[in-house]
Amino acid sequence: MKDKIYTDIICKEFCKYYKEGKEELHCNGYEILRNNLTPYELKMLVGSLKCGDEIKNHIPAKNKKLINLVCKRCDFFIDGCDYTDNRSEPPCGGYIIINLLCG
Numbered sequence: 001m002k003d004k005i006y007t008d009i010i011c012k013e014f015c016k017y018y019k020e021g022k023e024e025l026h027c028n029g030y031e032i033l034r035n036n037l038t039p040y041e042l043k044m045l046v047g048s049l050k051c052g053d054e055i056k057n058h059i060p061a062k063n064k065k066l067i068n069l070v071c072k073r074c075d076f077f078i079d080g081c082d083y084t085d086n087r088s089e090p091p092c093g094g095y096i097i098i099n100l101l102c103g
């Protein structure tokens with residue numbers, strides 16, 4: 001289940017797939033950020049990125065290390081993530097944030 005405070009930062013601001021009311025669904029990027037950062041820390045880090053709304057539609061280059069770390073434990077990895085399948089769509093918000101912070 002999602003936490004509203006994290007959902008507001010990760011999903012509403014960074015994820016093109018976010019749909020209100022689907023609060024039981026979340027990717028492993030979300031899980032990693034929620035488990036390792038307080039809402040305050042996450043807000044501060046994300047604030048320093050200075051991204052526009054277009055970041056939701058940006059398709060980053062494949063990053064093997066991040067895919068191993070973040071995606072391979074994600075429920076969407078096997079069947080349902082067009083980013084990891086063939087990069088035809090952008091990744092989820094959690095992956096985008098981690099990629100920006102680690103890139």
Ligand code: SF4
Pocket residue numbers: 027028029070071072074075076077081082083084091092093094095
């Ligand atoms: S990019 Fe896809 S597989 Fe990776 S964490 Fe996000 S939804 Fe899951």
